[in-house]
Amino acid sequence: MLDRRQLRDFDIGLVVATLAIVAIGIAMIYSATYDPDAALPSPLVQRQLLVAAIGVLLMAGVVLISQDTFEGLAPVLYAVALVLLVAVLVVGVGKSGERRWFDLGPLRFQPSEFAKYAVIFALARYLARRRTKLDRPVHLLLPLAIVLVPTALVLREPDLGTSLLFLLLLPPMLYWAGTKPILLLFLLMPVVSMALAFNWIAWVVFLALLGTLLYVSRIFMVDKLIVFVTSVVTGQLSPFLWSHLEDYQRHRVLAFLNPEKYRFSTGYQLIQSKIAIGSGSAMGKGFLQGTQKNFAFLPEQHTDFIFSVLAEEFGFLGCLLVLSLYLFLVVRMFRLAGTVRNRFAGLVIVGIASVLFLQSTINVGVTLGLSPVTGMTLPLLSYGGSSLLVTLASVGIVLGMGLRRMEY
Amino acid sequence: MSRVPSGLAEIDALRQRSRVVRLVAFAIFSLIVLRLGWLQLARGDFYRDLSEDNYVQGFEVRAPRGLIIDRNGEILADNSVSLSITLSRVRDRDDETLADLLAELLALDREFVAEKLRETRMRYYGTVALIENANLEQVSRVEERRSELPGVKVETAARRRYVGGSLCTHALGYVGEVSLRELHSMEPLGYAPRDIVGKTGVEQRYELLLRGRDGAEYWVCDSAGRELYPFEGGPSRDIRPGHTLGLTIDAEAQRAAEEALKKHAAGAVVAIEPRTGEVLVMASHPAPDPNAFAEGLSDDEWRELTTSPTHPLLNRAIQAVYPPGSPFKLVTAGAGLETGVISRGTRVMCRGSYKYGIRTFRCWKAEGHGLTDVLDGIVESCDVFMYQVGAKLGVATLMDWAERSGLGRRTGIDIAGEGAGNVPTPAWYDRRYGKRKWSRGVVINLSIGQGELLVTPLQAACLACGVANSGVVYTPHLFKHVETYSGRTTGTARSTVAYELPYSDSTMKLLRQAMVAVVEAQNGTGKLARIEGIEVAGKTGTSQNPHGEDHSCFIAYAPADDPQIALAVIAENAGGGGAIAAPMAREIIKAYLRIEDPPQQQQTEGGGDETGGEEIGGEQSGIGENGGESAAGGDPGRGGGSAPWSIAGEAGGGSNAGP
DSSP states (O other), X not given: OOOHHHHTTOOXXXXXXXXXXXXXXXXXXHHHTOOTTOSSOOHHHHHHHHHHHHHHHHHHHHHTSOHHHHHHHHHHHHHHHHHHHHHHHHHOBOSSSOOOBEEETTEEEOHHHHHHHHHHHHHHHHHHHOOSOOOSGGGGHHHHHHHHHHHHHHHTTTOXXXXXXXXXXXXXXXXXXXXXXXHHHHHHHHHHHHHHTTSHHHHHHHHHHHHHHHHHSOSOHHHHHHHHHHHHHHHHHHHHHHHTXXXXXXXXXXXXXXXXXXXXXXXXXXHHHHHHHHHTTTTOSOTTOOHHHXXXXXXXXXXXXXXXXXXXXXXXXXXXXXXXXXXXXXXXXXXXXXXXXXXXXXHHHHHHHHHHHHHHHHHHHHHTTSSOOOOOOOTTTSSOHHHHHHHHHHHHHHHHHHHTTTOO | OTTSOOOHHHHHHHHHHHHHHHHHHHHHHHHHHHHHHIIIIISHHHHHHHHSOOSEEEEEEOOOOOOEEOTTSOEEEEEEEEEEEEEOOOTTOOHHHXXXXXXXXXXXXXXXXXXXXXXXXXXXXXXXXXXXXXXXXXXXXXXXXXXXXXXXXXXXEEEEEETTTTTTHHHHOOEEEOOHHHHHHHGGGTOOTTOEEEOSHHHHHTHHHHOOBOEEXXXXXXXXXXXXXXXXXXXXXXXXXXXXXXXXXXXHHHHHHHHHHTTSSSEEEEEEETTTTEEEEEEEESOOOTHHHHHOOOHXXXXXXXHOTTOTTSOHHHHEEBOOOGXXXXXXXXXXXXXXXXXXXXXXXXXXXXEETTEEEEXXXXXXXXXXXXXXXXXXXXXXXHHHHHHHHHHHHHHHHHHHTTTTSOOOOSSTTOOOOBOOOHHHHHHHHOTTOSOTTHHHHHHTTOTTOBBOHHHHHHHHHHHHTTTXXXXXXXXXXXXXXXXXXXXXXXXXXXXXXXXXXXXXXHHHHHHHHHHHSTTOSOGGGOBTTBOOEEEEEXXXXXXXXXXXXXXXXXXXXXXXXXXXXXXTTOOOIIIIIHHHHHHHHHHHHTOOOOGGGHHHHHOHHHHHHHHHOSOHHHHSOTTHHHHHOOOTTTTOOSSSSEETTSGGGOOSOOO
């Protein structure tokens, strides 16, 4: 158990910032679902309040669990996550034909939310116990496999956004475990190649540049070849994969590239979101005063596009405050990760911070038109029970590991 | 392992990495803040303007959709003007009072009006229809109280009108508001919500030709939404009407076909000009009146249409599949001759039944046809003859010839939804029943066109085309030409060969000879298709149907020496092909060739049993093959579906008799 000395390390700032975001989120959900004729706030608000209360208790409870327990349980949690991800493909439900949630009567549970953390634990355990260097592509095959299996399963739901998140976890955690940045950069090349393959001139130029870069870099010849060949192969596969995307996923990308052309269907959200954010100006239109929101121009306003509601009603200043809170959380966690003695704990904190960082930047990026629509929610702020619960729990994990930072 | 203390070097390395990731996080957050600043601070006023109500409102002026005409220029679809009362968004409007007033003026349900007013708040531009097809009284009431009705407008719009009502409706298709799903793919082509698009038939296939270019007008409006004066310098556009689409359909023959089908519960007719593949008639019965769709159907009416057991929305001519019945004997006989299992002179003794293994298959004519050669086999539709040919050929060979004769594959007609039918090859039986779990005896039923062999009426018509046209089958098509609104032709259809029947010239000649005899000879089964003055070639058929009366079918072409029309007729549950379908074909051919009835013959035309009865000496059942062939059918439960036809795509089920 914890002793008095450890309790002094309790990071009150982390708790305050987290709860502040949750509180702002509930206020924004209240605004997004506000109906002047209704006597009570929308049931969604009541629900989110209830989930937040449970989540805070969960966060406090998780603090008590030691990191060794997590490390021991990691393989079990990973296996459970895989089973749930397979099960949801069979009995899951979703908004329009996807299979993302378990429907448990009054509750809905999204296993991919849980799987994120299971993957972090599994990856952290593997990387923490590995003593040899991680400097060649072959060394990364197993970590890649740990991530790719759940990625593929979530992709089948289909949930492109969340599955990408799994992949994006790899670079920060590998970097933390000691992989050289240059290698990580090269690992990104096949993905870049895939994106550039749609314009063959760009692709050829890219391959030439990559070839030169590889030629001058000081890595093994075999590894140079591996990086180059996989880049060529993924580039060639690109049109094939593109044609195998779901219709709506293709439209999301096309609408991102050219929202005006798709202004009545997929591009509509993006344009309306930009108008909502832009019209918020410096100070915003005031709480409950967003016209974009009130006249229902903003779709998905209490989930994926809640940031637009915030931006419309509270303007640049409000956004700056919320973004600062996220940045504070992320930076604080990364700093903590650098001071914990236990390798596993450090990696877990990096993973959790990365999820928070990636999800918040990608979600906000979507509302600002910086990224295609991914269906990713804003953690702690968007409406959504599973997400809020697991995110609060993850903050609890970080807090707990912070208390035990001197333990090996 | 992870309990091993990290060395000092590693602690240093971790500090360093921690600094790097924090820097990256900070950089990316800064990027977002920059973008946020650009949108909110630099461009904030621009977006605030956008978000506020515009004082300039755009109105679309709908271009009329192109006409659809038949091969002789008769108009099949045009547009009528309709008035509608619409609502648009107005800031600071008292929707409650307005809803009260509108409900009272127009005698509408108040809740309905309030709902429509709420809808206007969801729209940036464009209007919400309150009443489509408003009458003049409603319009004048709105006009009188204009000043009290901000955002309420009377709009005129061109509405699709199908001149002949349900005439040719399945080929024409119908139009409706673009769905969200369609909008995904059509938006880049310039479509917007509430646009009217073709949903089925040629309306859908030639949508891009038929639609015109909408115009736009811009008005400066006051805060109450009243239009003050036209906004100069707005991107106004003139309208351009859609192109006129010329079809290959012959409305005269189409009407005759639909008239003939109306006497039966359900059925279909396809007629094609054999030398070009132009579709002259495409009729499917029952047929809904598409004008009702344009006026807007209630949910009940729509449910009625989509769930009715007679499936009026189904285009039976290309989507329904039936066992071909006796017309398939042309393929069996042709295959027999080509492979050499029979020759022109081969005779078979028909005593009214045929034993294959332990089972006995009967001929439709219980007393038997006596010694029969291939010509008589076709003309008198002798089952026993065909059984023997089929037994010698075997399933694989017979079905191979069926496939090469164009059956069981889509013809590539230029409207969507065509069914493929089913040619049950041994591989198909293996898949369906398991290897060796089916009897080779299925070939007996297949040889007379029964069993799991399924074709669309279109494929049957193409078979008739092929025989008529020395084997060459052109791809059937409905498109003939397209012209601009002002009458300049901008495109015409070109005929392409779809496939050629695999029979030698001598076989083709025999088949033609046989088809002529079916109608013109004393012992022919299709005598009721005779037309004074020309020779008609045909083949009767009766598709057995374990769930009710047999389907009556007939394929034909005419005139025999210079074929101008080839057709397939099917009447569901109507009885024998000779008695029912043959006289239907006769009426259609007469209508297409514009042959007038001599006055004194008009009476006999309707009474089929008069001409037929004296010669064959029986009731209607004696003329066709009614009943006879159904005796041949084995256990109907095996392959039987529950409907008298099956929809294309599910065709594998095989709707009629089992093996």
